[in-house]
Amino acid sequence: MSKNINISTIFRKFGLVIILVCMCILVGVLSPSFFTATNILNVFRQVSMNGILAIGMTFVLITGNIDISVGSLVAVSGVIVGKVLESISGTTNVFPAVLAAIIVCTCLSLISGSMVAFFKVPPMIATLSMMTIARGMALVISNGQPYILRSKMFAVIGKGSIGAFPLPALIFIVTLIIFWVVLNMTTFGRKVYAVGGNIKAATASGINCQRVILTVYGLMGALSGLSGIILASRIGSGSPAIAEGYEMDAIAACVIGGTSTLGGTGKLQGTLLGVLIIGLISNALSLLNINSYWQQIVKGLIIAFAVIIDTYTKAKRG
Amino acid sequence: MAQEEKNVPLLKMSNIEKSFQSVKVLKNVKLELYEGKVLALMGENGAGKSTLMNILMGNYHMDAGEIELEGKPVLIQSPIMALRLGISMIYQELNPILDMTIAENIFLNRENTFVHTNFVKEKYVNQETDRLLQQFDVARKATDKMKELSVAECQMIEIIKAVSYHSKIIIMDEPTSSLSSDEEEKLFSTIRDLKAQGVGIIYISHRMEEIFNIADNVMVLRDGEFITSESIQNVTRASLIKNMVGRELSDMYPKTKCEIGETILEIKDFNRKDMFHNISFQVKKGEILGISGLVGAGRSEVIKAIFGLDPYDSGQIFLKGKEVKIRNTQDAIQSGIAMVSEDRKAYGLILCRSINENISLAHMNQFCKGIFLNQKQEKKECESIANRLNLKRRDMGQPTGDLSGGNQQKVVIAKWMLRQPDVLILDEPTRGIDVGAKTEIYSMMCNLASKGIAIIMISSELPEILGMSDRIIVMHEGRLTGELMRSEATQETVLYYALGGKNNE
Structure with a gap:
């Protein structure tokens, strides 16, 4: 155990927490309404959808791959919910709609995963094609028109609370815990790291790398479906044109959280902080009445900054 | 030895010190290399061989010490400076650009050596490369892609590259680690040619046979310290190992007889x-x-x-x-x-x-x-x-x-x-x-x-x-x-x- 603790190691370990706390203090000073319970809970509700996507994306990135189709899958999920609810209108049972959305998204992601694992299509290209296909599917199924979701039962998923705590945030946290356990305490988690760290060595150690990659994409699809359900429920419609660019927020959260796009390293704790930092930027800029177009520039700068720090600290060590 | 002492050494490094994060990796190290001689640099992994060579190549900066080339003190701050001063190095881990041709790799960043324009004159580059390939007896064309070559051939290209710089000093870090015996022999005859042309060679290897085959002098580093530098005639295998390890190794191959079954x-x-x-x-x-x-x-x-x-x-x-x-x-x-x-x-x-x-x-x-x-x-x-x-x-x-x-x-x-x-x-x-x-x-x-x-x-x-x-x-x-x-x-x-x-x- 190294007892050589200095500022740079502290910063490397807790840098994101420090940044997050500083941001909170700054925003709190500038806008008194920031530190109100309503606003904080609202931030949690807002980040839950990106958070769920970012969990799956962390797995995908750790295996050394990427998935840019998740925004389109979120749209597919909402449209499937709309379609199923429409065809079984009258009942209050929303379970079939939710299940259908998750299954369809999982299958679509498994197709991307097969392209990557078996046909060796570069993941960026494989998921680029899926991004277009899924968006097209959403438009075809819905005929280009958003479904209005009137089911009160369904609205609970995105708008409900348990006590004061928003239901979507709870779903996010439970999902996060489950996936944290999978990544850190199971053999599958180890295999995910191994495949991304060195796929040849993983193969030579008897790991079925193709299956690992396929599973990781499958999970990404299921989580995209879940995220899409929450979004549809919150806004009360299943729209084919929604969630464009969501993949970028998810990737950004992972990268800010220290997950390397080269694979092999990354932690879900970091991803959580990344999700909160991105959520906070949006919240702060809107509290401060700053033009929403600026949000994109700020977000972009923060991502670039995070990656430069990541590469720099790695180069110094290695 | 007596004769060498009269000459000014081609390269003289003295009192070299280097630390990484408060850990001393080189302590008061000296090195002398003479024209037309092969100096074998020996030592266990972590003894400081690579660090010393990286200082010579300008990849690292020494904390203290002097480097003299043919009696003149020099300051080497980057690999480019080292190359200009006539020092080149064949690294243990090769890094060819696989999608480029042999000629492009050898003359990378020197494409206009032959004609002074910024446009690449492929014809001249290829002609010169073919000449070099022939000289070194490599059965390849200048326009072959690097990815078609075997590891051993890549190694040869790396050696040709060093030679093409007309270097006075060539450092070879484990050059035979991926060569077969006959390719090794080819490398040794190349080294002999280079010696005849007055090139000084610093040769790093873990293989004893090679050292006794090719080296004129042997220098040993252990834990960042200079141990000995002797003429090869005065060195035996056992004394060399003892100097490197710091203890006697009774038997290199401790093969025990065990029962062989079904x-x-x-x-x-x-x-x-x-x-x-x-x-x-x-x-x-x-x-x-x-x-x-x-x-x-x-x-x-x-x-x-x-x-x-x-x-x-x-x-x-x-x-x-x-x-x-x-x-x-x-x-x-x-x-x-x-x-x-x-x-x-x-x-x-x-x-x-x-x-x-x-x-x-x-x-x-x-x-x-x-x-x-x-x-x-x-x-x-x-x-x-x-x-x-x-x-x-x-x-x-x-x-x-x-x-x-x-x-x-x-x-x-x-x-x-x-x-x-x-x-x-x-x-x-x-x-x-x-x-x-x-x-x-x-x-x-x-x-x-x-x-x-x-x-x-x-x-x-x-x-x-x-x-x-x-x-x-x-x-x-x-x-x-x-x-x-x-x-x-x-x-x-x-x-x-x-x-x-x-x-x-």
């Missing part, structure tokens, strides 16, 4: 198009089978196919008398076959992950409690193996990329010791590893054989093959050309078969 693995009529043909052999319990041959003879391809990493067209594999089908590495591992690859960075280790994770990687199921990994038990068992193999480490969570070559190799071997395999395949197990760690790996092999593991060892180092094997099979151009028992094997007989055996008589 056949464990049998390969019958193994074929893969353009790779290997009609390969049949067997290994017995407790036996160390050496596979010798030149680089490119197809040895690695055969064992990769046995291990399920590469495909094969036809053939049968029998384990303990029963035929097994091996379609992938999972099948091989389940059947009790383990393999340590020649390229540990590509196939052996996940460098960014911990020692612990690397060791348990192939046998994680052993530590499963339901779907969960019993990390306490895992750590305990991995640690006990690491201790047994004398693995030098900070802690088990340390990334394997931080370890020295010898310790990395121990991690790869530890991985297969978690569950004792029936057959252990070792492909070049001591490549790029220092003398101390080498003997440790040799005694480990003997220890494993005595436990009844059948060991297959591929090695390009003849003394290693002769010193460690109970039986040796030799391959030439994808075919088995000979089989020798330990008692009848000599350098000459093995080489005879490696060069094609009867056909070349």
Whole structure:
């Protein structure tokens, strides 16, 4: 155990927490309404959808791959919910709609995963094609028109609370815990790291790398479906044109959280902080009445900054 | 010696000091290199050889000390400056740009050497490259892509590149680590030519035979300190090893006799198009089978196919008398076959992950409690193996990329010791590893054989093959050309078969 603790190691370990706390203090000073319970809970509700996507994306990135189709899958999920609810209108049972959305998204992601694992299509290209296909599917199924979701039962998923705590945030946290356990305490988690760290060595150690990659994409699809359900429920419609660019927020959260796009390293704790930092930027800029177009520039700068720090600290060590 | 002292040395480094993060890696080191001489730089891994050479090449900056070239003090701040001063280095790890041609690689960033414009004059570059290729007897054209070349050929290109800079000093870091014996001979004759032209060469290698073959002087570093610099005539193998290790190594190859039992693995009529043909052999319990041959003879391809990493067209594999089908590495591992690859960075280790994770990687199921990994038990068992193999480490969570070559190799071997395999395949197990760690790996092999593991060892180092094997099979151009028992094997007989055996008589 190294007892050589200095500022740079502290910063490397807790840098994101420090940044997050500083941001909170700054925003709190500038806008008194920031530190109100309503606003904080609202931030949690807002980040839950990106958070769920970012969990799956962390797995995908750790295996050394990427998935840019998740925004389109979120749209597919909402449209499937709309379609199923429409065809079984009258009942209050929303379970079939939710299940259908998750299954369809999982299958679509498994197709991307097969392209990557078996046909060796570069993941960026494989998921680029899926991004277009899924968006097209959403438009075809819905005929280009958003479904209005009137089911009160369904609205609970995105708008409900348990006590004061928003239901979507709870779903996010439970999902996060489950996936944290999978990544850190199971053999599958180890295999995910191994495949991304060195796929040849993983193969030579008897790991079925193709299956690992396929599973990781499958999970990404299921989580995209879940995220899409929450979004549809919150806004009360299943729209084919929604969630464009969501993949970028998810990737950004992972990268800010220290997950390397080269694979092999990354932690879900970091991803959580990344999700909160991105959520906070949006919240702060809107509290401060700053033009929403600026949000994109700020977000972009923060991502670039995070990656430069990541590469720099790695180069110094290695 | 007396004659040399009159001359001004080509290169003189004195009082060199260098620390990394308060750790002194070079203490008061000196070095003298004379015109037309080969200076062998010896020392275990971590002795400071690379650091010293990196200072000379301008990759690192020294904390204190002087460098003089032909009596004039110089300050070398970057590799470009070093090249301009006539110093070039052939690095151990080659980094060619695979999609470029040979000519483009040799003259990278010097494309306009022949004509002074910024447009690349391919014709001149290619002409000059072809001339160089001819001079060095490489059967390639300037326009061949680097990716078509074998590792050995890439090495030759690297040497040609250094020569093409008209360097006065060439540093060679383990230049023969991937060359076969005849390519080695070609390299040595090149070195002799360079010597005749007055070039001074600093030669780093772990192979004793080469040192005695090619060096004029030998300098030894140990733990960052200058130990000796002597003329080769005054040095013996034993004294050299003693100086490097700091203690006497009684026997380089601690081969113990152990009982050889029944056949464990049998390969019958193994074929893969353009790779290997009609390969049949067997290994017995407790036996160390050496596979010798030149680089490119197809040895690695055969064992990769046995291990399920590469495909094969036809053939049968029998384990303990029963035929097994091996379609992938999972099948091989389940059947009790383990393999340590020649390229540990590509196939052996996940460098960014911990020692612990690397060791348990192939046998994680052993530590499963339901779907969960019993990390306490895992750590305990991995640690006990690491201790047994004398693995030098900070802690088990340390990334394997931080370890020295010898310790990395121990991690790869530890991985297969978690569950004792029936057959252990070792492909070049001591490549790029220092003398101390080498003997440790040799005694480990003997220890494993005595436990009844059948060991297959591929090695390009003849003394290693002769010193460690109970039986040796030799391959030439994808075919088995000979089989020798330990008692009848000599350098000459093995080489005879490696060069094609009867056909070349």
